[in-house]
Structures are given as structure tokens and as C-alpha cells.
Amino acid sequence: MSSRAVSSWGNLVRAEHALFGLRGRSDPFPKIPAGSSVLPFGNGRSYGDSCLNPGGALLETRALDRFIRFDRETGLLASEAGVLLDDILRLAVPAGWFLPVVPGTAYVTVGGAIANDVHGKNHHRAGTFGRHVRELELLRSNGERLKCSRVEHPQWFSATIGGLGLTGVITWAELQLTRIPGPWLAMEVVRFANLEQFFELCDESDREFEYTVAWIDCLARGRRLGRGLLQRANHSEIADRDRRAHVRQLSVPFMSPISLVNAVTLRVFNTLHYHRQWSPRARYTVDLREFFFPLDWVLHWNRLYGPRGFYQYQCVLPGLFARDATAQLLETVALRGQGSFLAVIKRFGSPTSPGMLSFPRAGVTLALDFPNKGASLEHLFRELDEVVSVAGGRLYPAKDARMPGTLFRSGYPRWQEFARYVDPVCSSSFWRRVTEGAHMTEGVYMTEGA
Amino acid sequence: MNRTLIVGATSAIAEATARRLAKRGDPLYLVARDQQRLAAVAADVGVRGSPRVGSEALNANHIGEHGRMLERAEQFLGGLDTVLIAYGTLSDQKTCEASVEHTLHELHTNALSVVALLTLVANRLAARGAGTIAVISSVAGDRGRSSNYVYGSAKALVTVFLSGLRQRLHRRGVAVVTIKPGFVDTPMTAAFRKGPLWTKPDRVAAGIVRAIDRKAGVVYLPGFWRPIMLIVRMIPERIFRALEW
Numbered sequence: 001m002s003s004r005a006v007s008s009w010g011n012l013v014r015a016e017h018a019l020f021g022l023r024g025r026s027d028p029f030p031k032i033p034a035g036s037s038v039l040p041f042g043n044g045r046s047y048g049d050s051c052l053n054p055g056g057a058l059l060e061t062r063a064l065d066r067f068i069r070f071d072r073e074t075g076l077l078a079s080e081a082g083v084l085l086d087d088i089l090r091l092a093v094p095a096g097w098f099l100p101v102v103p104g105t106a107y108v109t110v111g112g113a114i115a116n117d118v119h120g121k122n123h124h125r126a127g128t129f130g131r132h133v134r135e136l137e138l139l140r141s142n143g144e145r146l147k148c149s150r151v152e153h154p155q156w157f158s159a160t161i162g163g164l165g166l167t168g169v170i171t172w173a174e175l176q177l178t179r180i181p182g183p184w185l186a187m188e189v190v191r192f193a194n195l196e197q198f199f200e201l202c203d204e205s206d207r208e209f210e211y212t213v214a215w216i217d218c219l220a221r222g223r224r225l226g227r228g229l230l231q232r233a234n235h236s237e238i239a240d241r242d243r244r245a246h247v248r249q250l251s252v253p254f255m256s257p258i259s260l261v262n263a264v265t266l267r268v269f270n271t272l273h274y275h276r277q278w279s280p281r282a283r284y285t286v287d288l289r290e291f292f293f294p295l296d297w298v299l300h301w302n303r304l305y306g307p308r309g310f311y312q313y314q315c316v317l318p319g320l321f322a323r324d325a326t327a328q329l330l331e332t333v334a335l336r337g338q339g340s341f342l343a344v345i346k347r348f349g350s351p352t353s354p355g356m357l358s359f360p361r362a363g364v365t366l367a368l369d370f371p372n373k374g375a376s377l378e379h380l381f382r383e384l385d386e387v388v389s390v391a392g393g394r395l396y397p398a399k400d401a402r403m404p405g406t407l408f409r410s411g412y413p414r415w416q417e418f419a420r421y422v423d424p425v426c427s428s429s430f431w432r433r434v435t436e437g438a439h440m441t442e443g444v445y446m447t448e449g450a
Numbered sequence: 451m452n453r454t455l456i457v458g459a460t461s462a463i464a465e466a467t468a469r470r471l472a473k474r475g476d477p478l479y480l481v482a483r484d485q486q487r488l489a490a491v492a493a494d495v496g497v498r499g500s501p502r503v504g505s506e507a508l509n510a511n512h513i514g515e516h517g518r519m520l521e522r523a524e525q526f527l528g529g530l531d532t533v534l535i536a537y538g539t540l541s542d543q544k545t546c547e548a549s550v551e552h553t554l555h556e557l558h559t560n561a562l563s564v565v566a567l568l569t570l571v572a573n574r575l576a577a578r579g580a581g582t583i584a585v586i587s588s589v590a591g592d593r594g595r596s597s598n599y600v601y602g603s604a605k606a607l608v609t610v611f612l613s614g615l616r617q618r619l620h621r622r623g624v625a626v627v628t629i630k631p632g633f634v635d636t637p638m639t640a641a642f643r644k645g646p647l648w649t650k651p652d653r654v655a656a657g658i659v660r661a662i663d664r665k666a667g668v669v670y671l672p673g674f675w676r677p678i679m680l681i682v683r684m685i686p687e688r689i690f691r692a693l694e695w
Contacts, residue, residue: 025490
């Protein structure tokens, strides 16, 4: 065991953690010193504190990076939990298979993708990552190994998917991949002048395209509120040899001393980006990685936000109130002039999420990045929280570093049911924060067993 | 296609090497002590592209088993092109200093058993008049230092043995590759504080594959260790003995 300062993707805190590690899926759960706690840690791409456990320990899983089996006929792939989605794609794409769901980066582990029940641009068709997990093994601190699926230990399965690593450590999982004709996508980029147009485009897009996502200029106001670009795509049959993906990889070599994302750069970027194509509709053929992981070609892009780090605010607004609430959120952000490069909006579809704490549900999801400016930003967040809360929405734990416990508990009504499955030695900064105060009055959740 | 036997296949460096060989389609026969870990590595390299993967659990200190293991490996692979010997333990110097038994045990694991295995492998390949033998030695074998001279002297024995073997087999068409990694961030060195001289197993693995393909003689991995060790070897004993490493 050693110890090290660890931070998450948002670089908001850098805290000392004791480190344990698993080398292989047959390794036992390490002995955690009495009174301490531990949290499984994959590739550290969660933005806030859901992957951190300051004062306690982390259980590193990246060395669990072995494939177990891959059936090229059926697309069933089993691997250890520390394998990166990137590794899977390198193996599967040339064989004509693709992950059924990918988040915005390929640099996350399988365990992390399950523990956060991540979603992607095809949520309206495929739902969340967890829906495609056939089976997983959960290793508990008491040494128990639970094989979990929809039929075996279904409650543990449902607690562990989206369970933020709190139910124990996932050692391996089996995924059902999907067939693709090749590594190319036929993409259309459609400009929309405001939020209303975006919603009009949604119906048609969701019907005809497997993947949809939109970028919004969050500084635009008034009639232009919610203007942006909608990307929609389908897998393309185009033959490999006709084209070559341009492999490019840049890196931000060191932490920028100040945030390069500020009022000036933001306005310039947003305006230019909105007008990046002449026609309101353009067609492209793009490589998988270019479409799904546009930011992965800049390693360490989080360093652009400077040493104080950044927050991401991602919410989902359900059903009927989604439109109005989205408009309200965007108005509030535009009014405060604190927009982001990466304002992303997508309409989630109806497939249900399997996890007790899964974030996605039918409605609209909006994700906004903000450089950390301290108190004024928290003030803005409180205003946004209010809108989300009234609309019956919730925030995404994988992105969160500050949501109030009350918002978590109202947004995730199954949290107490979930709490029964939390491993007695597992905890996280996030979990302590959002349950703080609650267990005094509602005192049920620390007890074991159901 | 390079039919390769790897002894010590669950070590981080060997596993990374096996993955690289698997990816280009080499058939593999993997040998290691821990049956469960070995099975996991074997399954993994199979998925990664090795067309044929065999494995067997063996404690290399059981010298009497070496011959049968080589027989099975050659039979499984239908011949043997490359043998990579990659096992070893990082001896705890302090424990060694306090215990003759422990010191001798470490020398047995890291030197004598390797010599025993090499003797059989060498004769096999020499009889066929082709093949490559690659062995992971260490920069620690270039000069004894107070912090790890038991481990270092075992590796020194291996290095010198390989040097002689290389001469002997040169005329017989068999290449002998001595691999000297520097500090590698592996489970074997988990307890060490890492500095800028440290490297990842995969980088060393890339160097090993290159060295095997080129049939190189002695390689330092990464290459910057060659000049460093040249200087270390040149320091006069009078000064060297006063240093504390």
C-alpha cells in the first residue's frame, strides 16, 4: 500500500489517498484498516468527487486489464473491469463490432462505465451502458463474489449498475456488442436558430438517426436563445479502403496558470463555432472516434481550465416541463454571462435505465462546463438547482462536485433502497456529502442486508 | 509467425510482451507459477490475436521439471523459435543480509534455475540450428550496490552466462539476447517511490520485441540506461565504495 495525491477530471480538489490495487480478477479484496473506507477507482474520468475518497483509500482497478473472451460471431465480450473502452474498440471495431453505448470519451474503464451507468448519443435507441451488461462479478469486502445479472442476484445487479462503486468492486463484466458495417459514420450537422427549432428537429432526428447530440451557444439570448448545431449520424457502409482516418493526437502538456476559458475566449469561440458552416445543413463522413470522442484527441484538455479546475453541471429534465425548464436554465446562464465551450443538449429516450441510481431518464439533458470561479458560480448553481428541482429533474453524480443532499435525495427516490447494498467499507466523498444529515433522521441505510 | 515460449509469463513485463506478440499473431506457450493468474493471461492473449495459446503452471525452482516442460512446449507449438525467460523475484536485501538460507534461495531463483533452464534450452535450439533465446537480466547486474547486491549478483551471473552462451551459439545459428531493464513500474517494484527514470512495462515490452526481431546482443531498456551504466561501471572502486545507493 502506498499513498498519493489524487484528483478527478475537474481538478477541483487534490487530496491524499491511501492506495490499494487489484492485479487480477482472482485477487482478494484488500484488508482495509479499521475505521477507514475504500472506493474502487478506474481511470479517474469522473469530473467531481464521486470517484474520490479523501482521508480514506482508493482501490485501483486499472491493472485489471485483461480480456476474458470475445465471440466474434455473437459479439459477446467479457473482460476485466479495468479494461478501457478504448482497448475494446481497438479489438472490436476491426472485427465489425462496436460498443452498444459510448460516452464522450473512450478513456474510461468498463467498471467505471457500469458504475456510472453512462449514456451516449444513442440514448433514444439503446438506453444506457448498463442495459447491455449481460453479467458482472461483484467482489465484496467480506470476500464474497456475487455473479450478478438480470436473473442472478438481480437486486445487486441493479444496485451496482450506476452504483458509483459503492456496492463493492466490479472485477469483470460481459457485454453485448453491436454489429457495425465499418468504422465510418454518415453525419449531418444542422444549424438551429433557437431552442424551439431544436425541439422541432428532435422528433425527426430521433426517428431517422441512431446518434444525435447538439451543441448550444449558451451566451446567445433573446430570440437566439438556445441556438446551436445539431449533429446526427448513422453508421455508414462505406468501404474501409476508400478513406483513412486522420490520426492526430495533441496534448496540453502542463496546467495553464489561468483558465483559458473566460468571457472573451468564450464569446469568440461560440460565435465562430455557430457559424462554422455556410449552409444550415451540411453532410460529412467521419471516423468513429472523431464523432464520438471529439475531445480525446487533445489529451489533458481539462488543464485548459487552469489550476482551480472546472465544474460540469449536467441535469436531466423530465417530460412535460423539459422545454420550459431548459429555456429557463439557458436564460439564467446567458444572463450571468458564465457560459461554456461545451454546452451540450440531448433528448433522452424512453428506454429505462437498469440501475437504482442511474441518471438518465426520458427527457432533456443539458451539460454545461464552468471554470471554477468560486462563490459567484455556486450562486449560479443554486439558481439552476432551483429550476431543476421544480421541474422534477436531477443532476448527474459522475459530473457533480457540489449538489446539495436535498437535491440528490429528491432526484433519486430509490437512494434509500440503494443504500442497503452499499458495502460496509465502501464510501466516497460524494456519498458522504449527499447523505450527510439524512442518516441521522432516516437512520435506516447503514444497516446491512435486505 | 514466431512460436514463442515465455517462462514467467505473469510478470508485468512478460505479459506486456506476450500481448504484443499475440497481436501480431504469434503462437504462445506460457509458463508461470500461479495457475489462476496464468489462466487469465492466457485467455487475454488469445483474445488479442494469438492463434494458439498453451499454458502450464510450474515453479522454475523445480529444476527437474524443466525438461518435460520444454518437451510439452515444443510439442504444443510444433517447434520452438523463441524462448523468453522473464521470471525473477526482487530479493529483499535486508532479509538476505540476515539469512544465509534466504540469500541462497534468492540466488537459486534468479540465477541457478535460470542457468539450468538455459542449458536445456540452448542444447535444444543448437540441435535445430536456429532460434532466439531472450532473457531478462537487469541493470542491477552491472555493478554491485549495497542496496540490492544479492539480486544484482544473481543477475550478474545470468548476464555473464548469457555472454558466453551467445559466443557458443553464434556459430550454431542461435541468437542470445540479454535484456537489461532499468526501473520499471511493476507490481514487483510497487513499494518504491517513482522518479523520472522509471518506465512502464509496455515500453520495455516494445524494446524486447524489437530486440528479439533484430537478434540484438545486449539491450538496455530504455536505451538511456546504457550510458548511465557505462558511467556507473567506470567509477573507481575507491569512490564507489563510499557511495550509498
